[in-house]
Amino acid sequence: MGRMRNLKRFPDKNRQETKGATFHKRSDVLRIIPLGGLEEVGRNMTAFEYENDILIVDAGLGFPGEDMPGIDYVIPNTAYLKENRDKIRGLFITHAHLDHVGAIPYIMEGMGNPPIWTTPLSRGIILKRQDEFPHVPKLEINIINKDDKKIIDLGNFKIENFHVNHNIPDSVGLAIHTPVGLIVHTCDFKFDFTPIGDKPADIARIAQIGAEGVKVLLSDSTNAENPGHSISEKTIMENLEEIFKVAKGKIVAATFASLIMRIQQLILLAEKYDRKVAIEGYGMKTNVEFAKQLQYIKAEKGTLIDTRSIDNYPPHKILVICTGAQGEDRAALMRIANREHRFVKIAKGDSVIFSSSVIPGNERSVQFLRDIIARQGAKVYHYKMMDIHAGGHAQADDLKLMINLMHPEYFMPIHGQYYMLRAHADLAENMGMPEQNMLVAENGQVIEVGKNHAKVTQEKVPSNYVMVDGLGIGDIDNVVMRDRQILAQDGMVVAIIIIDTKKGVVRHDPDIISRGFVYMKESTELLTEVKKLIKEIVEKSIRPGERPNVAYVRDNIRDDLGKFLFQKIERRPMILPFLIEV
Numbered sequence: 001m002g003r004m005r006n007l008k009r010f011p012d013k014n015r016q017e018t019k020g021a022t023f024h025k026r027s028d029v030l031r032i033i034p035l036g037g038l039e040e041v042g043r044n045m046t047a048f049e050y051e052n053d054i055l056i057v058d059a060g061l062g063f064p065g066e067d068m069p070g071i072d073y074v075i076p077n078t079a080y081l082k083e084n085r086d087k088i089r090g091l092f093i094t095h096a097h098l099d100h101v102g103a104i105p106y107i108m109e110g111m112g113n114p115p116i117w118t119t120p121l122s123r124g125i126i127l128k129r130q131d132e133f134p135h136v137p138k139l140e141i142n143i144i145n146k147d148d149k150k151i152i153d154l155g156n157f158k159i160e161n162f163h164v165n166h167n168i169p170d171s172v173g174l175a176i177h178t179p180v181g182l183i184v185h186t187c188d189f190k191f192d193f194t195p196i197g198d199k200p201a202d203i204a205r206i207a208q209i210g211a212e213g214v215k216v217l218l219s220d221s222t223n224a225e226n227p228g229h230s231i232s233e234k235t236i237m238e239n240l241e242e243i244f245k246v247a248k249g250k251i252v253a254a255t256f257a258s259l260i261m262r263i264q265q266l267i268l269l270a271e272k273y274d275r276k277v278a279i280e281g282y283g284m285k286t287n288v289e290f291a292k293q294l295q296y297i298k299a300e301k302g303t304l305i306d307t308r309s310i311d312n313y314p315p316h317k318i319l320v321i322c323t324g325a326q327g328e329d330r331a332a333l334m335r336i337a338n339r340e341h342r343f344v345k346i347a348k349g350d351s352v353i354f355s356s357s358v359i360p361g362n363e364r365s366v367q368f369l370r371d372i373i374a375r376q377g378a379k380v381y382h383y384k385m386m387d388i389h390a391g392g393h394a395q396a397d398d399l400k401l402m403i404n405l406m407h408p409e410y411f412m413p414i415h416g417q418y419y420m421l422r423a424h425a426d427l428a429e430n431m432g433m434p435e436q437n438m439l440v441a442e443n444g445q446v447i448e449v450g451k452n453h454a455k456v457t458q459e460k461v462p463s464n465y466v467m468v469d470g471l472g473i474g475d476i477d478n479v480v481m482r483d484r485q486i487l488a489q490d491g492m493v494v495a496i497i498i499i500d501t502k503k504g505v506v507r508h509d510p511d512i513i514s515r516g517f518v519y520m521k522e523s524t525e526l527l528t529e530v531k532k533l534i535k536e537i538v539e540k541s542i543r544p545g546e547r548p549n550v551a552y553v554r555d556n557i558r559d560d561l562g563k564f565l566f567q568k569i570e571r572r573p574m575i576l577p578f579l580i581e582v
Helices: 081-085 120-130 201-212 231-248 260-272 282-293 309-312 332-337 363-375 395-404 418-430 479-492 524-541 551-569
Strands: 017-020 022-023 028-035 045-050 053-057 073-075 090-091 116-118 140-141 153-155 159-161 171-177 182-186 215-222 250-252 276-280 318-322 353-354 379-382 412-413 446-448 453-461 464-469 491-501 505-515 576-580
Touching: 017 090, 028 081, 045 171, 053 159, 090 153, 116 120, 120 282, 140 412, 153 464, 159 201, 201 395, 215 395, 215 446, 231 260, 231 353, 231 379, 250 332, 260 282, 260 318, 276 282, 282 576, 309 318, 309 576, 318 332, 332 363, 353 363, 363 379, 412 479, 491 551, 505 524, 524 551, 551 576
Parallel strands: 053 090, 090 116, 116 140, 182 215, 215 412, 250 318, 250 353, 276 318, 353 379, 491 576
Antiparallel strands: 017 022, 028 045, 028 446, 045 053, 073 464, 153 159, 159 171, 171 182, 446 453, 491 505
8 A cells, every 4th residue: 555655753752843832741641632533524533642652542534525636535644643653552443434444444554553442343344344455454353342341451541432322333432541530432422212223322331431530521523513312213214114105116215335224224114015125335235244244234034135136026016225325426326316227227106215414515416316316207205304314423412411421520522523513512611511621622733631630732743634546645735636626627728839949939839738628619719819829928938049948938838828818718727838849
């Protein structure tokens, strides 16, 4: 695998320098270092450091924004952990969503491939994903049970887990005993007293941990701005059943590949209403197989069928569960809607269920997908019409319950955009926690916790996006990204110029190639002016009989032609001049 490059290196492990300031580590404090997951949804990763021991919780990826063309993923910057790799005692994974495990193949080697602790389902999904990265070192993964009270001893850290509800089974929060006090990390969580395919969160255990005296509570903030309680999966299943009752043709249900509970709900309903189930989408098929092995998904013999055999059954006997609820181009649902799928077609009278909320930024692609489906005569159901999706994150009343159960001395909101963190802190303040005990931080900002204090310091470690593009990791910098943005927005103009160096003139008209800028056949007048201007620029920049300064000529063409094009049509294409001397 590629290696991260151009990352900041600290000359002294006992001193960090940030923006001109010098920081000396104290040996009697715990340092909490969020490397991702603050100021964003995704890319979750937090390090806990005390003296010569470092514990890491989660190692997730984020998905690129519209301003990152060509980028596959963004992952945390682990430069600080690489420099301190000898201190790393282990990595704990709270659950198997990609925003918590997706960075593992890219970062483990650089951190010295530390041991991992996680639950069985998470272990299976992590190892299956590792098959896509054959050249990375083999992982050491230790199993923990979500109901186990066993304490894992890692130097200055003593870690025990507790069961929480999320929208994937085998999710755990962590109680981390340190020399300065008990630190609790909730994981992504919600309280669901009637879950499907899982047990309710262990509230008694959570309350017991809270009674021990929690120094700092790190708590999930993703839904902090939403009032009330999270919708139970039982309610979701009841609403999905209403669709099954009235559906006349086949049902196609799209959701996230990792929503094991939702997949189980749909299988149970299919069996109740005598439908066969086909699973579509590589990631979903993989997750279903592991979940079946671990008994998180149960299906009667004959319920699950190969997609290729769908035509052996009438449409009203078929349920297809697939990926693609976010309108992804090559996901199963988009291929089905575009009639590109070999075996599954949408017909009049079918029902299509979008059992997921829309991730911000995907609104247009999801609406486009719904339009395609509706034009084919299918009935479309989504979460704004009825409660057929519940997120995995606690809403305001559930967050208050967690704070009441833990009654921490200090409170640190995690996992969310900054305004979500702030909304969560406001909840805690409204419950009576002092404002000065709120630890609202940014990615990379070091939080210092002592026996008698806790504060957000001005020290920061590198926490910028590391971009994954194909096999390249961290080799896409701001200059490359800016060039990609220019190409995506305004296109490119290539000018090929032949220079007669003896006479100091341009031979013939320059050849102009436009890509993503203007349609050349309809812009002949503009291109004529461009050719004329380029000749003038070049001939002003060279002298007869002298070899031209190629870099100087190219810069003049870029500057002057760029200004001209912006004045003409208010676009700034990338300009690539090629000079040929004869």
